[in-house]
Amino acid sequence: MTPDVQAFFDTVTNTVSYVVQDPAGRACAIIDSILDFDHASGRTGTKSADDIIAYIHDNDLSTEWILESHVHADHLSAAPYLQDHLGGKVGIGKNITVVQDRFGKVFNEGTEFQRDGSQFDALFEEGDRFHMGQLCGDVMHTPGHTPACMTYLIGDAAFVGDTLFMPDFGTARCDFPGGSSTHLYHSIQRILSLPDDTRIFVGHDYKAPGRTEFAWETTVREQKALNVHVGAGRGIAEFVEMRDARDATLSMPRLILPALQVNMRGGRMPPPDSQGDVFLKVPLNKLWLWRIGRIDRMERSWIPGPGAAAVWLRGAGAGGGIMGASGTIGVRWRSRWFSGRAPGGVSGGLSDMPVAIHQTNEARAWTKPIPGREANRGTMHDACEDAWPFG
Numbered sequence: 022m023t024p025d026v027q028a029f030f031d032t033v034t035n036t037v038s039y040v041v042q043d044p045a046g047r048a049c050a051i052i053d054s055i056l057d058f059d060h061a062s063g064r065t066g067t068k069s070a071d072d073i074i075a076y077i078h079d080n081d082l083s084t085e086w087i088l089e090s091h092v093h094a095d096h097l098s099a100a101p102y103l104q105d106h107l108g109g110k111v112g113i114g115k116n117i118t119v120v121q122d123r124f125g126k127v128f129n130e131g132t133e134f135q136r137d138g139s140q141f142d143a144l145f146e147e148g149d150r151f152h153m154g155q156l157c158g159d160v161m162h163t164p165g166h167t168p169a170c171m172t173y174l175i176g177d178a179a180f181v182g183d184t185l186f187m188p189d190f191g192t193a194r195c196d197f198p199g200g201s202s203t204h205l206y207h208s209i210q211r212i213l214s215l216p217d218d219t220r221i222f223v224g225h226d227y228k229a230p231g232r233t234e235f236a237w238e239t240t241v242r243e244q245k246a247l248n249v250h251v252g253a254g255r256g257i258a259e260f261v262e263m264r265d266a267r268d269a270t271l272s273m274p275r276l277i278l279p280a281l282q283v284n285m286r287g288g289r290m291p292p293p294d295s296q297g298d299v300f301l302k303v304p305l306n307k308l309w310l311w312r313i314g315r316i317d318r319m320e321r322s323w324i325p326g327p328g329a330a331a332v333w334l335r336g337a338g339a340g341g342g343i344m345g346a347s348g349t350i351g352v353r354w355r356s357r358w359f360s361g362r363a364p365g366g367v368s369g370g371l372s373d374m375p376v377a378i379h380q381t382n383e384a385r386a387w388t389k390p391i392p393g394r395e396a397n398r399g400t401m402h403d404a405c406e407d408a409w410p411f412g
């Protein structure tokens with residue numbers, strides 16, 4: 022089955038939204054919609070969403086699904102607005118709960134912020150299917166850019182969100198919390214194992230150097246042959262090294278703070294205050310440790326003093342692993358989470374709680390002595406599995 026696909030390109034955020042429709046009927050799905058947002062003035066707008074609504078009305082379509090490929094960090098979702106006007110069910114990947122949990126902490130949300138995905142009508146898992154008219158959609162879990170990224174395969178059309186971009190631009194960044202260039206590589210290999218003629222619709226386009234037009238549609242065949250990051254049989258080691266080094270040079274998306282606060286709520290605004298006014302937060306110095314995600318090893322060594330051990334986290338790749346100022350960090354190492362405050366200070370309570378101190382390209386952490394684990398003396402080289410700011 023070959024669905025009809027109508028793209029809507031937003032030149033402000035370089036995002037592509039899609040209406041996918043059953044050629045034999047009226048059913049359609051909307052993928053990755055946009056609520057316009059002017060950050061400087063705090064003003065929201067619905068022109069992008071209204072364009073989609075007008076298209077659906079003009080073509081007498083029936084909206085069955087409003088899908089999110091992931092929790093976007095570069096634009097706000099218009100899913101609730103579209104649902105109010107068009108109906109349909111809002112769906113996203115089940116790992117939205119992981120994202121909600123993390124950013125619920127970052128934004129210091131209270132208990133009224135549910136972290137169970139209940140803001141959505143459907144939480145998809147790998148292998149799930151959904152229906153729209155005669156069309157059947159297959160859900161693939163394709164993490165790497167974020168832990169909750171999904172690819173929706175509808176007929177011969179794969180909506181890959183921010184996994185692959187156009188072949189001349191490559192792939193999406195992997196340095197958000199829970200992101201992983203290794204996971205992205207494997208996810209992309211799964212997408213590239215689809216039939217060669219599968220149409221691929223990407224979530225953004227930034228015009229690669231030398232290209233004059235925006236583009237968003239390609240095929241598995243083209244990606245396999247030409248993708249500048251993963252094409253021509255590029256191996257995982259080369260990809261991961263390239264991706265991590267490149268991510269180390271990227272700055273935060275312009276709308277990341279408002280986008281996360283809204284999108285983790287399924288596109289809804291935070292609750293109004295007692296006056297009925299709505300505000301978004303700007304947490305200070307809490308996102309900087311995202312850079313820690315590029316740390317590739319943790320060295321733990323004995324240092325003189327009252328039974329203290331030290332942990333050094335060393336950054337990898339261009340630009341180093343850590344930047345920013347103070348904050349509370351979490352580090353997962355050997356499947357255990359450690360937390361501590363940076364810079365300075367000593368955290369009490371838990372044994373084995375490191376306290377990180379920011380340095381130019383290095384965080385240092387002290388732990389309390391661990392009884393019976395003097396073997397921890399000396400230096401170890403271990404992969405730091407994950408790191409992110411605790412709220």
Ligand SMILES: [Fe+2]
Nearest residue numbers: 092093094183
């Ligand atoms: Fe994204």
